[in-house]
């Protein structure tokens with residue numbers, strides 16, 4: 123009998139395993155795939171992290187916790203996972219990004235610089251300022267090494283006594299007042315608590331809750347450049363653009379495959395991530411190339427790498443983090459809506475607190491299941 127079973131050990135689940143292990147709980151992490159795999163939502167080298175949160179200012183306390191936990195993981199492992207390259211935002215002064223960044227900065231006393239176009243071009247040559255756009259810069263932002271974070275969290279957790287089993291698919295679970303039973307394609311496990319962190323497979327494991335989750339196929343593109351301005355080693359930042367009717371973002375060349383760029387908006391809805399296509403989509407590729415030509419003109423059209431990854435979207439694009447309404451022994455995080463990785467360290471701790479203490483030390487009420495407009 124385990125204290126906690128974590129179902130799905132990707133971004134959030136690996137962090138939950140570590141948080142449980144740090145509390146001294148006997149924890150089992152189960153996954154269909156090995157740590158750091160490329161079938162779900164947590165692969166492709168890097169994920170942006172920033173405190174200035176245009177999506178909703180209430181996420182900032184979760185981000186403050188997440189930053190502390192990422193720093194702690196680096197210290198435990200003696201390895202860098204968080205690269206503080208800074209993030210530069212470009213967009214209309216009254217657009218979603220700039221307004222939201224400034225609001226979260228004001229509410230939470232965050233340091234965000236305002237740059238005029240001339241200053242921006244001086245500091246970040248090669249990043250074109252769209253006509254009439256404003257520019258903001260957050261220096262404490264940057265990116266996380268996504269697969270390395272997951273592997274490190276699982277490694278640290280197992281060092282502290284956690285068990286990790288991959289190669290097993292969870293078929294079903296059941297719960298009563300005091301315990302849960304999890305059945306995989308090969309085994310049956312019992313625990314006092316279950317934490318469900320199944321990413322784009324969450325809907326099938328939480329079917330009775332009818333959370334309206336949509337899975338969306340997203341593309342990541344890497345392009346070569348011989349310009350120093352786009353290199354992390356020369357101060358190249360992560361970037362966000364609200365432009366061309368969408369949101370585009372990317373990462374400086376870290377010395378591997380080049381500048382990484384993607385569109386956050388849009389995407390094709392799919393039903394089954396396991397059998398989904400992994401090829402590029404012409405419309406997406408065209409929009410990325412157009413974006414690069416217009417705004418990062420020193421990046422070449424020579425694409426060096428392409429990956430497909432999945433967003434799990436809620437209708438309001440905010441996460442769902444809660445206890446199961448019928449089973450207090452079960453809690454879950456779902457619908458991270460394409461912006462969840464930076465939070466995974468804090469969500470792991472929050473879920474552990476929900477499982478072991480029944481309430482979390484950080485307020486996640488705005489992410490509860492029965493919030494207005496979700497179901």
Ligand SMILES: Cc1cc2nc3c(=O)[nH]c(=O)nc-3n(C[C@H](O)[C@H](O)[C@H](O)COP(=O)(O)OP(=O)(O)OC[C@H]3O[C@@H](n4cnc5c(N)ncnc54)[C@H](O)[C@@H]3O)c2cc1C
Nearest residue numbers: 130132133134154162163164170292321431458462463464
């Ligand atoms: C292209 C792309 C770019 C993104 N960019 C950013 C970004 O810049 N910043 C940011 O913060 N976030 C970003 N995100 C979002 C972020 O990566 C995700 O929100 C986060 O990684 C999701 O973590 P997860 O733990 O929910 O899912 P996953 O990491 O996919 O983990 C779910 C795990 O559950 C396992 N599982 C599911 N069902 C079962 C079962 N029945 N049996 C056994 N195992 C099971 C899966 O195998 C998987 O390992 C991006 C996402 C994508 C796709």
